[in-house]
Amino acid sequence: MLPESITKVTDHLMKFPSMGRRSSQKIALQLLDQSDLEFQELLQDLVKMKQEVSFCGICGFFSQNNLSCSICSDRLRLNHQICVVEKPTEVIAMEKSLIYRGRYHVLGRLISPLDHIFAQNTNIPSLIDRIKSLDRVELVLFLQPSFNAEATTAYIREKILELDLGDKVNISKMAQGLPSFYNIDTLDIETLAKAMEGRIKV
Numbered sequence: 235m236l237p238e239s240i241t242k243v244t245d246h247l248m249k250f251p252s253m254g255r256r257s258s259q260k261i262a263l264q265l266l267d268q269s270d271l272e273f274q275e276l277l278q279d280l281v282k283m284k285q286e287v288s289f290c291g292i293c294g295f296f297s298q299n300n301l302s303c304s305i306c307s308d309r310l311r312l313n314h315q316i317c318v319v320e321k322p323t324e325v326i327a328m329e330k331s332l333i334y335r336g337r338y339h340v341l342g343r344l345i346s347p348l349d350h351i352f353a354q355n356t357n358i359p360s361l362i363d364r365i366k367s368l369d370r371v372e373l374v375l376f377l378q379p380s381f382n383a384e385a386t387t388a389y390i391r392e393k394i395l396e397l398d399l400g401d402k403v404n405i406s407k408m409a410q411g412l413p414s415f416y417n418i419d420t421l422d423i424e425t426l427a428k429a430m431e432g433r434i435k436v
Protein backbone atom coordinates (compact mmCIF):
# COMPACT_ATOMS: atom_id res chain seq x y z
CA MET A 235 0.00 0.00 0.00
CA LEU A 236 2.76 2.45 0.92
CA PRO A 237 5.55 3.43 -1.49
CA GLU A 238 8.51 1.07 -1.46
CA SER A 239 10.91 3.72 -0.07
CA ILE A 240 8.83 4.12 3.08
CA THR A 241 8.68 0.36 3.56
CA LYS A 242 12.46 0.15 3.18
CA VAL A 243 13.09 2.79 5.88
CA THR A 244 10.52 1.07 8.10
CA ASP A 245 12.34 -2.24 7.66
CA HIS A 246 15.63 -0.60 8.69
CA LEU A 247 14.10 0.89 11.82
CA MET A 248 12.51 -2.43 12.75
CA LYS A 249 15.97 -3.92 13.20
CA PHE A 250 16.35 -1.94 16.43
CA PRO A 251 15.32 -3.66 19.66
CA SER A 252 11.78 -2.98 20.81
CA MET A 253 10.85 -1.30 17.52
CA GLY A 254 7.74 -2.88 16.05
CA ARG A 255 6.32 -2.27 12.57
CA ARG A 256 3.86 0.35 13.80
CA SER A 257 6.35 2.54 15.65
CA SER A 258 8.95 2.12 12.88
CA GLN A 259 6.47 3.21 10.25
CA LYS A 260 5.42 6.16 12.40
CA ILE A 261 9.04 7.38 12.58
CA ALA A 262 9.53 6.85 8.83
CA LEU A 263 6.47 9.00 8.13
CA GLN A 264 7.62 11.65 10.62
CA LEU A 265 10.99 11.78 8.84
CA LEU A 266 9.17 12.31 5.60
CA ASP A 267 7.30 15.17 7.20
CA GLN A 268 10.47 17.00 8.25
CA SER A 269 11.62 20.11 6.38
CA ASP A 270 14.54 19.63 3.98
CA LEU A 271 16.79 21.57 6.35
CA GLU A 272 15.84 19.51 9.42
CA PHE A 273 16.34 16.29 7.48
CA GLN A 274 19.75 17.38 6.14
CA GLU A 275 20.87 18.28 9.66
CA LEU A 276 19.75 14.90 10.95
CA LEU A 277 21.63 13.11 8.16
CA GLN A 278 24.80 15.12 8.84
CA ASP A 279 24.61 14.43 12.59
CA LEU A 280 24.10 10.71 11.99
CA VAL A 281 27.20 10.58 9.79
CA LYS A 282 29.15 12.66 12.32
CA MET A 283 28.08 10.43 15.21
CA LYS A 284 29.22 7.33 13.35
CA GLN A 285 32.58 8.90 12.43
CA GLU A 286 33.40 10.65 15.70
CA VAL A 287 32.12 8.41 18.47
CA SER A 288 34.45 5.71 19.68
CA PHE A 289 35.25 4.03 22.97
CA CYS A 290 37.25 5.73 25.71
CA GLY A 291 40.78 4.33 25.88
CA ILE A 292 40.66 4.28 29.69
CA CYS A 293 37.23 2.94 30.64
CA GLY A 294 35.54 1.81 27.42
CA PHE A 295 32.58 4.19 27.65
CA PHE A 296 31.50 6.26 24.62
CA SER A 297 33.86 9.10 23.77
CA GLN A 298 34.14 11.75 21.07
CA ASN A 299 37.09 12.06 18.66
CA ASN A 300 39.21 9.45 20.44
CA LEU A 301 39.51 11.60 23.58
CA SER A 302 38.91 10.42 27.13
CA CYS A 303 35.21 10.23 27.92
CA SER A 304 33.42 12.85 30.00
CA ILE A 305 33.57 10.63 33.11
CA CYS A 306 37.32 9.90 32.91
CA SER A 307 37.97 13.62 32.29
CA ASP A 308 35.94 14.65 35.34
CA ARG A 309 38.49 15.55 38.02
CA LEU A 310 35.89 15.63 40.77
CA ARG A 311 35.16 11.91 40.59
CA LEU A 312 36.64 9.39 43.02
CA ASN A 313 39.62 7.65 41.43
CA HIS A 314 39.67 4.62 43.69
CA GLN A 315 36.08 3.53 43.04
CA ILE A 316 35.55 1.65 39.77
CA CYS A 317 32.14 0.33 38.76
CA VAL A 318 32.51 -2.62 36.41
CA VAL A 319 29.77 -3.10 33.81
CA GLU A 320 29.41 -5.15 30.66
CA LYS A 321 28.06 -2.61 28.16
CA PRO A 322 28.52 1.16 27.78
CA THR A 323 24.74 1.69 27.99
CA GLU A 324 24.91 0.35 31.55
CA VAL A 325 27.08 3.32 32.52
CA ILE A 326 24.15 5.54 31.50
CA ALA A 327 21.81 3.44 33.67
CA MET A 328 24.16 3.65 36.67
CA GLU A 329 24.60 7.38 36.24
CA LYS A 330 20.84 7.73 36.69
CA SER A 331 21.24 6.69 40.32
CA LEU A 332 22.99 10.03 40.96
CA ILE A 333 24.68 8.62 44.06
CA TYR A 334 27.67 7.06 42.34
CA ARG A 335 30.63 9.43 42.05
CA GLY A 336 33.36 7.00 41.09
CA ARG A 337 34.64 5.87 37.73
CA TYR A 338 33.75 3.00 35.40
CA HIS A 339 35.23 0.13 33.46
CA VAL A 340 33.24 -1.34 30.59
CA LEU A 341 34.20 -4.97 29.93
CA GLY A 342 32.59 -5.07 26.48
CA ARG A 343 31.92 -8.77 26.91
CA LEU A 344 31.76 -11.23 29.77
CA ILE A 345 33.85 -14.36 29.95
CA SER A 346 31.93 -17.18 28.29
CA PRO A 347 33.98 -20.38 27.92
CA LEU A 348 31.24 -22.08 25.91
CA ASP A 349 31.41 -19.29 23.31
CA HIS A 350 35.22 -19.27 23.42
CA ILE A 351 35.27 -15.81 25.02
CA PHE A 352 38.09 -15.62 27.54
CA ALA A 353 39.57 -12.78 29.61
CA GLN A 354 41.81 -11.63 26.78
CA ASN A 355 38.73 -11.12 24.56
CA THR A 356 37.26 -8.69 27.10
CA ASN A 357 38.50 -5.45 28.66
CA ILE A 358 39.60 -7.27 31.83
CA PRO A 359 43.35 -6.88 31.01
CA SER A 360 42.97 -3.06 30.91
CA LEU A 361 41.01 -3.22 34.17
CA ILE A 362 43.88 -5.10 35.80
CA ASP A 363 46.34 -2.48 34.48
CA ARG A 364 44.19 0.25 35.97
CA ILE A 365 44.10 -1.53 39.32
CA LYS A 366 47.89 -1.88 39.29
CA SER A 367 48.29 1.88 38.78
CA LEU A 368 46.19 2.80 41.84
CA ASP A 369 47.07 2.69 45.56
CA ARG A 370 43.71 1.35 46.64
CA VAL A 371 40.66 0.28 44.68
CA GLU A 372 37.05 -0.51 45.35
CA LEU A 373 35.60 -2.51 42.48
CA VAL A 374 31.83 -2.30 42.37
CA LEU A 375 30.57 -5.10 40.12
CA PHE A 376 27.32 -4.23 38.36
CA LEU A 377 26.73 -7.23 36.13
CA GLN A 378 23.40 -8.71 35.21
CA PRO A 379 23.16 -12.06 37.06
CA SER A 380 24.17 -14.96 34.80
CA PHE A 381 26.57 -17.87 34.57
CA ASN A 382 28.94 -15.66 32.54
CA ALA A 383 28.77 -12.90 35.16
CA GLU A 384 29.73 -15.46 37.82
CA ALA A 385 32.62 -16.73 35.69
CA THR A 386 33.80 -13.16 35.06
CA THR A 387 33.59 -12.24 38.76
CA ALA A 388 35.50 -15.38 39.74
CA TYR A 389 38.21 -14.68 37.16
CA ILE A 390 38.69 -11.04 38.27
CA ARG A 391 38.87 -12.10 41.92
CA GLU A 392 41.39 -14.86 41.21
CA LYS A 393 43.52 -12.64 38.99
CA ILE A 394 43.73 -9.99 41.72
CA LEU A 395 44.85 -12.61 44.25
CA GLU A 396 47.29 -14.18 41.78
CA LEU A 397 48.95 -10.79 41.18
CA ASP A 398 49.10 -10.18 44.93
CA LEU A 399 46.85 -7.13 44.66
CA GLY A 400 44.36 -8.47 47.21
CA ASP A 401 45.48 -6.11 49.99
CA LYS A 402 44.58 -2.96 48.11
CA VAL A 403 41.44 -4.15 46.31
CA ASN A 404 37.96 -4.49 47.75
CA ILE A 405 35.40 -6.15 45.51
CA SER A 406 31.73 -5.61 46.11
CA LYS A 407 28.66 -6.49 44.12
CA MET A 408 25.45 -4.56 43.69
CA ALA A 409 22.88 -7.09 44.69
CA GLN A 410 20.80 -6.30 47.72
CA GLY A 411 17.42 -4.95 46.79
CA LEU A 412 17.74 -5.92 43.13
CA PRO A 413 15.27 -8.44 41.72
CA SER A 414 16.93 -11.78 40.91
CA PHE A 415 16.46 -11.24 37.17
CA TYR A 416 16.70 -7.68 36.02
CA ASN A 417 17.60 -5.56 33.07
CA ILE A 418 20.18 -2.95 34.06
CA ASP A 419 18.90 -0.49 31.47
CA THR A 420 15.42 -0.35 32.92
CA LEU A 421 16.15 -0.26 36.65
CA ASP A 422 14.61 2.71 38.40
CA ILE A 423 16.63 5.29 40.29
CA GLU A 424 15.48 4.25 43.75
CA THR A 425 16.31 0.55 43.22
CA LEU A 426 19.73 1.49 41.84
CA ALA A 427 20.49 3.81 44.75
CA LYS A 428 19.46 1.14 47.28
CA ALA A 429 21.51 -1.54 45.49
CA MET A 430 24.52 0.75 45.51
CA GLU A 431 24.18 1.51 49.22
CA GLY A 432 23.59 -2.14 50.10
CA ARG A 433 26.38 -3.63 48.00
CA ILE A 434 27.94 -6.77 49.36
CA LYS A 435 31.52 -7.99 49.49
CA VAL A 436 32.49 -10.78 47.08
Ligand SMILES: [Zn+2]
Pocket residue numbers: 290291292293294295302303304305306307
Ligand atom coordinates in the same frame (compact mmCIF):
# COMPACT_ATOMS: atom_id res chain seq x y z
ZN1 LIG B 1 36.41 6.89 30.10
